[in-house]
Amino acid sequence: MDLGLQGRRALVTGAGKGIGRSTVRALHALGVRVVAVSRTQADLDTLVRECPGVESVCVDLACWEDTERALGRVGPVDLLVNNAGVALLQPFLEVTKEACDRSFDVNLRAVIQVSQIVSQGLIARGAPGAIVNVSSQASQRALTNHSVYCSTKGALDMLTKAMALELGPHKIRVNAVNPTVVMTPMGQANWSDPQKANAVLNRIPLGKFAEVEHVVDAILFLLSDRSGMTTGSTMPVDGGFLAT
Numbered sequence: 001m002d003l004g005l006q007g008r009r010a011l012v013t014g015a016g017k018g019i020g021r022s023t024v025r026a027l028h029a030l031g032v033r034v035v036a037v038s039r040t041q042a043d044l045d046t047l048v049r050e051c052p053g054v055e056s057v058c059v060d061l062a063c064w065e066d067t068e069r070a071l072g073r074v075g076p077v078d079l080l081v082n083n084a085g086v087a088l089l090q091p092f093l094e095v096t097k098e099a100c101d102r103s104f105d106v107n108l109r110a111v112i113q114v115s116q117i118v119s120q121g122l123i124a125r126g127a128p129g130a131i132v133n134v135s136s137q138a139s140q141r142a143l144t145n146h147s148v149y150c151s152t153k154g155a156l157d158m159l160t161k162a163m164a165l166e167l168g169p170h171k172i173r174v175n176a177v178n179p180t181v182v183m184t185p186m187g188q189a190n191w192s193d194p195q196k197a198n199a200v201l202n203r204i205p206l207g208k209f210a211e212v213e214h215v216v217d218a219i220l221f222l223l224s225d226r227s228g229m230t231t232g233s234t235m236p237v238d239g240g241f242l243a244t
Contacts, residue, residue, distance in 0.1 A: 179237040
């Protein structure tokens with residue numbers, strides 16, 4: 001299927017590792033000009049060597065002022081993937097202010113700021129656009145020790161709908177993907193304990209966790225004109241977890 005993305009310019013946050021890095025690779029392979037954003041310069045350096053032509057921006061999205069300076073001059077962007085996120089897991093009774101602040105700064109506030117920058121550029125140009133927010137099954141199901149993470153992703157789902165409502169008249173579509181556990185290196189490390197993994201696997205009808213490609217394919221579809229009538233949606237990539 002030709003997604004018709006060639007020649008467009010995309011910005012991907014959290015591009016250094018995992019889903020973000022794989023999204024950059026896939027977009028680059030499709031002929032998309034990509035701006036890769038990460039807070040780790042070493043990850044960006046290896047990504048640029050792997051995908052020549054990718055532009056890199058190193059910034060910690062938790063800092064509003066640094067983000068404004070770094071992304072305020074990136075130029076026209078047609079497609080945005082808000083993938084950057086943190087998962088600071090703590091029992092509810094031990095949740096710290098620092099975990100709350102960092103989680104909401106990166107998982108929610110940064111999405112607002114980056115999306116504002118990209119959307120304002122699209123509107124000024126009179127150009128259509130597409131935004132995909134990487135959410136989680138944790139937005140809709142409570143998970144032990146994930147109270148702050150679940151809260152940020154629940155807020156992200158509603159932000160997605162609110163953005164779709166207000167940006168739709170400007171021909172900017174906004175959707176979210178909601179994966180289950182994804183087998184990135186981090187996912188493999190965090191879910192290697194069979195007891196912990198089985199507690200979730202037993203609630204997934206397909207009986208397995210997601211591979212990175214499953215999530216990337218959903219992102220590409222939502223960025224493309226093939227989903228031209230889809231906005232304000234939250235697309236599960238969860239093997240049926242949310243159906244149970």
